[in-house]
Amino acid sequence: MIDRKLTVVLLTLLFCWSSSLAQNTCTIRGQVIGRPRGTVYLYESRVLNQAAKLVDSVCLKSSFFSFQRELKEPAGYILALSNAPGQFYFIWDTNVVISLRSDDLNQSLVEESPVNEALKSFSDTVTMIYDKRLNEISQALSQGRAQNDTLRVKQNYQDYYTIRVKQHTSFLAFMQAQNESWAALFLLLTHHKELGRQQTLNLLGAMSKQLQQSQLGSRLKAIINDPAYLILP
Structure with missing residues (x-):
């Protein structure tokens, strides 16, 4: 009788342990557009220098591939393709579907991923728009200098400063709206050097406890607090 009870307890514990592992195991289901054969390489993007x-690789089967990996928290990964230029960076946060563009990996898409969708929204509404405008102003500035047009150069500098302020304001608005989202933490990781030490710590401190105490959040805070780390004050 005791042996039977012990067996039941052990089986229950084993089931719970297996279930917890299954809950942390996430899958990538992918397709390479325009490439039926080849090898897909999966790299773990190890942040902060x-x-x-390289953690895995698979051969394509009629353009399709898949990866499985245990994830304790969302993390950055990179996909590369044999005999194809470039690489595709994404956040692996749940079971995701990825369409790789063999002609331009940077134009690949991630579906069914809340973190990647939020980051793409920021890129489409803030990064791309302001970067395009800043590039236009930089070109106009170069032309003004070449033509010794002092008034034009002065106006270009003012326009550049105005756009940078608007870009920074939009960034802070996104961070405030997403301060409980992993997207905000990955965005902070990307921009922390230009933000500087104090503003990075302030933004990190405004995030949820889960994000602050995560492996990524803890590592970012430790690096920022290191006096030897080169960053703006």
Whole structure:
């Protein structure tokens, strides 16, 4: 009788342990557009000056591929394709579907991913728009200098400053709206050097406890607090 009870307890514990592992295991289901054969490489993007690490690779089967990996929290990964230029960076946060463009990996798409959708929204509404305008102003500035047009150069500098302020304001608005989202933490990771030490710590401190105490949040805070780390005050 005791042995039977012990067996039931052990089986229950084993089931719970297996279930917890299954809950942390996430899958990538992908397709390479325009490439029926080849090898897809999966790299773990090790943040803050650490080199990316190759963690898996698979051969394409009629353009399709898949990866499975245990994830304790969302993390940055990179996909590369044999005999194809470039690479595709994304956040692996749940079971995701990825369409890789063999002609331009940077134009690949991630579906069914809340974090990647939020980051793409920021890119489409803030990064691309303001970067395009800043590039136009920079070109106009170069032309003004070449033509010794002092008034034009002065106006270009004013326009550039105005756009940068608007871009920064939009960034802060996104961070405030998403301060409980992993997207905000990854965005902070990307822009922390230009923000500087104090503003990075302030934005990190405004995030949820889960994000602050995550592996990524803890590492970012430790790096920022390191006096030897080169960053604006």
